[in-house]
Amino acid sequence: MKGVTTYIYRDFIRWIRYRVGVISSLVLPAAWLLFVGLALPVTFTGNYLDFITPGILVMTILTAGISSGSLLMFDKILGFLNKFLAMPVPRESILISKILFISIRGLIQATIILILAVLIGATMMNPLQYGLVYLILFLFGVFISAFSTTVALYLDDHDSFAAFTAMVTMPLFFTSSALMPYSSMPDWLSAIAHVNPLSFAIDAIRDVGTGSVPVVPILLLLVFTAVVVVLAGYVFRKVTV
Amino acid sequence: MTAILTEGLTKNFGELCAVNGLDLSIDKEIFGLLGPNGSGKTTSVLMLTTLLTQTKGSASICGHDTRLEPEKVRDCISYVPQDMAVDTNLTGRENMLIFAWLYGIPNPKDKVDELLAVMELSDRADDLAKTYSGGMRRRLELAEALVHEPEVIFLDEPTIGLDVAARRNIWTHIKKMTKKGMTIFMTTHYMDEADQYCDRVGIISRGKIAALGSPSVLKAHLMKDVITVTIEGDYSPVQLDGTVFVGQSDDAISFTVENGREALPLLADVLKQAGNRVKAMSLREPSLDDVFLQSVGKQEEPKGFEEFKFHMMLHHRGH
Numbered sequence: 032m033k034g035v036t037t038y039i040y041r042d043f044i045r046w047i048r049y050r051v052g053v054i055s056s057l058v059l060p061a062a063w064l065l066f067v068g069l070a071l072p073v074t075f076t077g078n079y080l081d082f083i084t085p086g087i088l089v090m091t092i093l094t095a096g097i098s099s100g101s102l103l104m105f106d107k108i109l110g111f112l113n114k115f116l117a118m119p120v121p122r123e124s125i126l127i128s129k130i131l132f133i134s135i136r137g138l139i140q141a142t143i144i145l146i147l148a149v150l151i152g153a154t155m156m157n158p159l160q161y162g163l164v165y166l167i168l169f170l171f172g173v174f175i176s177a178f179s180t181t182v183a184l185y186l187d188d189h190d191s192f193a194a195f196t197a198m199v200t201m202p203l204f205f206t207s208s209a210l211m212p213y214s215s216m217p218d219w220l221s222a223i224a225h226v227n228p229l230s231f232a233i234d235a236i237r238d239v240g241t242g243s244v245p246v247v248p249i250l251l252l253l254v255f256t257a258v259v260v261v262l263a264g265y266v267f268r269k270v271t272v
Numbered sequence: 273m274t275a276i277l278t279e280g281l282t283k284n285f286g287e288l289c290a291v292n293g294l295d296l297s298i299d300k301e302i303f304g305l306l307g308p309n310g311s312g313k314t315t316s317v318l319m320l321t322t323l324l325t326q327t328k329g330s331a332s333i334c335g336h337d338t339r340l341e342p343e344k345v346r347d348c349i350s351y352v353p354q355d356m357a358v359d360t361n362l363t364g365r366e367n368m369l370i371f372a373w374l375y376g377i378p379n380p381k382d383k384v385d386e387l388l389a390v391m392e393l394s395d396r397a398d399d400l401a402k403t404y405s406g407g408m409r410r411r412l413e414l415a416e417a418l419v420h421e422p423e424v425i426f427l428d429e430p431t432i433g434l435d436v437a438a439r440r441n442i443w444t445h446i447k448k449m450t451k452k453g454m455t456i457f458m459t460t461h462y463m464d465e466a467d468q469y470c471d472r473v474g475i476i477s478r479g480k481i482a483a484l485g486s487p488s489v490l491k492a493h494l495m496k497d498v499i500t501v502t503i504e505g506d507y508s509p510v511q512l513d514g515t516v517f518v519g520q521s522d523d524a525i526s527f528t529v530e531n532g533r534e535a536l537p538l539l540a541d542v543l544k545q546a547g548n549r550v551k552a553m554s555l556r557e558p559s560l561d562d563v564f565l566q567s568v569g570k571q572e573e574p575k576g577f578e579e580f581k582f583h584m585m586l587h588h589r590g591h
Binding site: 040048049115 | 376
């Protein structure tokens with residue numbers, strides 16, 4: 032446990048010292064919220080901000096989480112990983128700390144968006160609802176960063192990994208239910224959106240917004256996340272024999 | 273108990289045998305593993321530090337088998353790879369504290385202060401490591417490696433890329449560590465450093481130990497004097513009683529002889545007769561370079577290194 036918190040501390044300090052990175056990670060989702068949420072002349076929902084905010088939240092976690100693999104990759108390229116692996120700290124704590132750090136960092140970004148959304152006219156929710164939103168975002172963050180780390184461990188060089196993240200992020204976002212309801216989508220898009228893991232998290236957050244508790248989606252998300260984490264652990268152990 | 277003990281330690285990467293039957297027994301000394309690129313130095317270190325599993329044979333550190341009790345091995349070693357892995361956006365003190373916390377030592381702050389002082393980094397401890405010189409970064413890494421008072425320290429090319437003053441400084445610190453009873457296992461390319469500072473060296477070539485012993489003993493195995501001949505064009509081999517061919521690196525050919533002064537003119541004649549165009553000849557005492565040249569033979573081409581890296585890469589991809 033000491034290992035996990037120390038590794039998280041290290042990544043956190045490194046992140047906040049890299050100021051451009053901090054600013055860009057906060058500006059990008061805010062820009063989406065403002066430009067898409069306020070500027071698009073949308074007529075299919077009452078309060079489009081309420082509709083778009085869950086989409087932007089999940090997109091933020093996605094972009095933050097998908098690049099998480101590069102953290103472990105750079106530790107490996109720069110020689111840190113070998114140092115850490117030669118220490119008595121349980122090796123898995125390296126992997127766990129990366130996944131947790133990325134998820135927590137995603138939640139910090141999500142908080143900024145939630146505040147901004149309310150400031151520009153989204154409906155305020157009650158504390159329980161916010162708690163559920165955070166739970167869903169956290170599970171989704173763990174899911175994405177574990178997935179990304181697994182891919183990074185396989186790909187082994189940074190250029191391929193950057194190409195992979197670029198290829199995955201935008202298509203996933205545009206084929207999800209982030210921007211429009213299923214009823215407004217063409218049939219082909221609706222079919223894709225229904226199986227897109229992003230829509231899954233977005234729809235769950237929208238359910239929370241309407242006042243219901245999406246027990247089944249949360250449980251399913253929990254199962255998917257557990258599967259990917261176990262997979263990441265397996266690949267990590269294989270790569271670090 | 274012997275600090276490092278290996279028996280027939282072997283590592284294959286597919287067809288390539290990177291390390292072939294390593295038998296070593298190292299205790300409370302500075303041991304230098306020397307060898308050309310791709311000869312198996314780093315692979316040996318990775319196996320001893322539990323970062324790589326051997327194909328055959330066994331290794332134990334402080335009595336703990338590297339395969340059966342890797343956690344106990346990691347408890348009593350430190351490993352400093354050659355990459356200079358220091359978090360440059362953290363201060364020296366922060367870098368150190370992370371290691372102190374990871375090792376879970378009591379009073380991390382005091383220990384960090386103490387080691388920063390030992391490594392002469394106290395006055396710069398709160399500056400970001402990116403403002404440090406290469407020598408300071410290396411000393412910071414050594415300080416990190418000492419945090420849990422390990423019994424064995426593995427150093428991969430500890431002085432690579434440093435200037436002369438920084439190299440000497442690093443060596444002074446390494447010497448100090450052995451005085452406290454630590455065992456240092458290091459790899460290096462610098463023969464002069466190994467000659468000067470290592471208690472014993474092992475010369476590894478194509479995965480096998482080609483020479484093992486203290487630098488002075490190894491040098492004594494060669495004859496008294498070394499004659500180095502610089503030639504133009506290809507070398508046509510010559511035979512002369514009392515001289516032994518050591519090896520060739522680039523256009524310099526070395527021989528050992530019992531009495532250099534007498535052999536010098538004779539050798540010059542024989543070389544000329546064989547059709548060699550001699551540019552210069554020099555006479556000197558044997559150095560570790562000569563031992564290295566004799567054990568390893570002609571320096572391997574860089575190609576061998578790429579191939580080795582390629583195999584390592586395949587391995588890491590899990591093929």
